[in-house]
Amino acid sequence: MVNNGSKQNGEGRISVRDVEKVYDPEGVNVRALEECNMEIEPGEFVMMVGPSGCGKTTLLNAIAGFSNVTKGTILLDENVIAAPGLTQAPGADRIVVFQGGALFPWKTVLDNLIFGPVVQGKNKDEAVAEARKLMDKLGLNRNTEDMYPGNLSSGMKRQVEIIRALINNPKVLLLDEPFRALDSLSKNLMHEYLLEVFEITKKTIFFITHDLEEAVFLADRVLIMTTRPGTIKAEIKVDIPRPRNYKVLSTDRFAELKERAFEAVREEALKAFEAGERELA
Amino acid sequence: MSASTLNTTSNLWKQVRKTVANWTTVRRIMSVLLFLLAWTILVQFTGQFHQIPTPAAVFAALFQLKLGVIFTEIFRSFVRVLCGFLLGLLIGFPIGVAIGYSRIANYLLFPAVEMVRPIPPIAWIPLTVLFFINIESQIVFLTFYGAFFPIVYNTMGGISEVDIRLPRAAMSFGINRMGMLWKIILPAAMPQIFTGMKVAIGITWLMVVAAEMIASKGGLGYWVWYHHTVMEYPMVILGMGIIGLCGALCSVGIDVIGSHFMKWRNIF
Numbered sequence: 001m002v003n004n005g006s007k008q009n010g011e012g013r014i015s016v017r018d019v020e021k022v023y024d025p026e027g028v029n030v031r032a033l034e035e036c037n038m039e040i041e042p043g044e045f046v047m048m049v050g051p052s053g054c055g056k057t058t059l060l061n062a063i064a065g066f067s068n069v070t071k072g073t074i075l076l077d078e079n080v081i082a083a084p085g086l087t088q089a090p091g092a093d094r095i096v097v098f099q100g101g102a103l104f105p106w107k108t109v110l111d112n113l114i115f116g117p118v119v120q121g122k123n124k125d126e127a128v129a130e131a132r133k134l135m136d137k138l139g140l141n142r143n144t145e146d147m148y149p150g151n152l153s154s155g156m157k158r159q160v161e162i163i164r165a166l167i168n169n170p171k172v173l174l175l176d177e178p179f180r181a182l183d184s185l186s187k188n189l190m191h192e193y194l195l196e197v198f199e200i201t202k203k204t205i206f207f208i209t210h211d212l213e214e215a216v217f218l219a220d221r222v223l224i225m226t227t228r229p230g231t232i233k234a235e236i237k238v239d240i241p242r243p244r245n246y247k248v249l250s251t252d253r254f255a256e257l258k259e260r261a262f263e264a265v266r267e268e269a270l271k272a273f274e275a276g277e278r279e280l281a
Numbered sequence: 282m283s284a285s286t287l288n289t290t291s292n293l294w295k296q297v298r299k300t301v302a303n304w305t306t307v308r309r310i311m312s313v314l315l316f317l318l319a320w321t322i323l324v325q326f327t328g329q330f331h332q333i334p335t336p337a338a339v340f341a342a343l344f345q346l347k348l349g350v351i352f353t354e355i356f357r358s359f360v361r362v363l364c365g366f367l368l369g370l371l372i373g374f375p376i377g378v379a380i381g382y383s384r385i386a387n388y389l390l391f392p393a394v395e396m397v398r399p400i401p402p403i404a405w406i407p408l409t410v411l412f413f414i415n416i417e418s419q420i421v422f423l424t425f426y427g428a429f430f431p432i433v434y435n436t437m438g439g440i441s442e443v444d445i446r447l448p449r450a451a452m453s454f455g456i457n458r459m460g461m462l463w464k465i466i467l468p469a470a471m472p473q474i475f476t477g478m479k480v481a482i483g484i485t486w487l488m489v490v491a492a493e494m495i496a497s498k499g500g501l502g503y504w505v506w507y508h509h510t511v512m513e514y515p516m517v518i519l520g521m522g523i524i525g526l527c528g529a530l531c532s533v534g535i536d537v538i539g540s541h542f543m544k545w546r547n548i549f
Contacts, residue, residue: 066449090453102446106468106545116454119464148545168454 012171012204013077014040014063020071020229021058032058034229036072040172040206045198047219048208049261051269055230056208060176063206065090076171092116095165099177101157103149109160110145116168131167138163138197155186162197175207179214191217192245199243212265216240216258217249224264227272234264334515339522342515351504355527358493358500361417362485362531365424369481373429374474377436381470382462394433402427402484403491420492420500427488428481435477439470472546475539479532486528501527 021033032055040046050056061067062082063074074082082088095116096102103112110131117127135142140159149157158178165173179187191214198205198218209215215222222236238257240248248254317336324333334342379386380394405426409419443466451465467474493502505520540547 064449064453066452090449092453092455095453096450098446098450100446102444102450104447104450104465104468106471106543115451119451119454119456119460150545 010042011077012042013075014038014172014204014206015075016059016063016072017074018072019059019062019069019074019082021055021062021067022070031229033062033069034231036231038223038232040204042204043202045205045218045220046207046223047215047221048206048223048225049210049212049215049265050225050230051227051265051272052210054225054227054268054272056225057176059225059230060096060174060206060208063172064094064096064174092120092168093171094174095168095170096174096176097158097161097165097178099180101149101154101161101178103157103161103164105149108146108148109152112149112160113164113167116164120168127167131163134163134167138166138200139193153186154182155190158182158190159193162194166197166201166203170203172204172206175205177209178207180210187214188246194218195242195244212258212261213249216254216261217244222257222261224261224268227268227275233268236261236264332514334518338515339518342513342519345516346519351523354499354501354504355523358486358489358502358524358527361420361424361489361493361500362482362527364421365426365485365489366428366478366482368421368425369428369432369485370478372425373432373481374436377433377474377477378440378462378467380433381437381440382466391437394430398430398434402488406492406495416496416498420489420496420498423492424485424488427484431480431484432474432477435473435480436470439473439477440466442473443469471539471543475535475543478539479535482531482535483528486524486531490524 016036016038019033019036020031023030023032036055036059038046048056048059058067062069063076065081065088068084068086068088069082070084072083073080076094080086081091081094104115107115110128113131113135114124114127117130118124132142132145135145138159140156140163144152144156144160149160152160161178162173179190182190194205195218207215207218216236216238219238222238223232224234224236225231226233236257240251240253240257321335321337324330324335376390376394380391381387402423405423409422413419413422447469448461448465451461456464489500490502490505493500494506497503497506501520501524505517505524508514508516508520
C-alpha cells in the first residue's frame, strides 16, 4: 500500500498561505501565528525549528485538522484543509506522530497497526496481511506483533507509530517532536530509521522540533519560525546528499549548516526570553 | 542423574529462600504478631479495656460458631451487596459516561449530582423508610446509593482525563463518534472505572452493615449487633473480622475481573 511514486505523481504538497491564528479565550487574544507562509513540495522532508511556544505546534495542529485558523488558507494538494469558517476534520491523508507517542496501550502492536484500515472499513485479514508486509518492509520485528506498547522500548514504540501512520498511505506525515523523550542513543537510531523510511516511501514529511542537530541531519530544508506571533523567518537548504548516515554528523558542511540554524534560532529564543522577562517584571 | 536431581532440589530451595522464606516475610509476620501482642497487652494490663476479649478469646469463639447460621448471614449480606453494587453500576456507569462524554449531559446532570453527593450515604437512612415499605428494598437501596457516586465520579473522571492525543489519533484514522466512545474513550478510561468500582464495593459493605444493624432483618451487620445485645463480645469481634474478610474478597474479585479486561496492564 505504501506508494513509492508519490514524488513522481506529485501528491502531498502542503501550501500555507497568509495564515493567522488568534487564540481568544476570554478575550486574552494570543496571536500564535501571523502572516505565516510556507510551501512544502511533494516528497520533501521539511523540518521546522523555533523557540518554545512560538506556534509550531499550532501550525501543525491546523494542518492536521485538530484546530482551525483565523485567517488565510492551508491546502493539501488542491484541497483546502483549513480556512476561517471551514468545518475541517482530521483525515487519514495526513497523520500525526505525536510527542510522547499515541499508541493505544490496550491494543497489541498488530491491533494498533490495523486500527486505521479496519476503522476505514477494510477487511481485517487483508489489513493484517498488509500490516505484516509493511512490518517486514520497514524492519519491525514480527515477534512484537502480540506485545502491548507498554512492553516495547521507547524507540520501538515510535517505530510502531510511524508504521501505524504509513499503513493508511497518507499523503503527508506530520511529526510533532516524536523523539523528544528518547535518550540520545535511541534518538540517533530513530533518526537513521526515519531516513530509511523516507528513502523507501518518499512521503512528504513535516517535522517540528527544538533540536537543531536533528533538523539539519534529517531535512531537505530547515524552516526557522520567529517567536510569537509565529511566522517563517528564514530557511536553510540542506544540500547534504542522501542517503545520509551518522557519518554526516562529523562533516564540515553539517557543522556549518547547524551553526547557521543555531544563529537564526538563537536570536528568536533571545527575543522570547526577554519578552518573558518583561512579562514577569 | 542423582547429581542433577540434587541440583534442582537445591535450586528449588534457593527459589523458596528468595521468594518466601526471607527476612521480608519474617518482618511481615512480625507485624501481625506485634499487633496481636499489643492488643493482648492493652486488654490484660489496663483497666480501661478489660472487658474487651483477648485475641485468644476471639480465636476460641471461632470453634463455637454455628456454621449453618453464619453462612446464612454471610449469604444474605452478599446478596444485598451484589444487588446494590450491580444497580449502582447499571445506573451510575451510563450517567458517568454521559457526564464525561457529552457537554449537554454534563450541564444537565452534573450540578444536581454535585449537590447531592456531599451528603454522607448513612444520612439517607431515615428517608429510605419513605421510599420503600419493604425492608429488603430499603437495605438494597442504601447499598446501591453507596456504590452510585464512586462509580459516577470515577467513570466521569476517567473519561475527562483521557490523553487528548489518543482521540486525536483515532480521528485521523477516520473513526466515528460511536466508535470513539467504545473503542477509544472507554478502554482508555477503564483503569479509573475499575478504581471506582473498587471504592464502590467497599462503600456497599459499609452501607449494608449499617443498614442491617438498624433493620434487624438478618445479615452480618445484624449478627454482630445481636451478639452485642447479648454481650457476647468475642462473637462481635469475630463478626467484624468476617465482614472485613468479605469486603477484602469483593475487592480482590473486582481486581481479578479488572485484570481480565485490562490484560495490557499486567505486563511487567
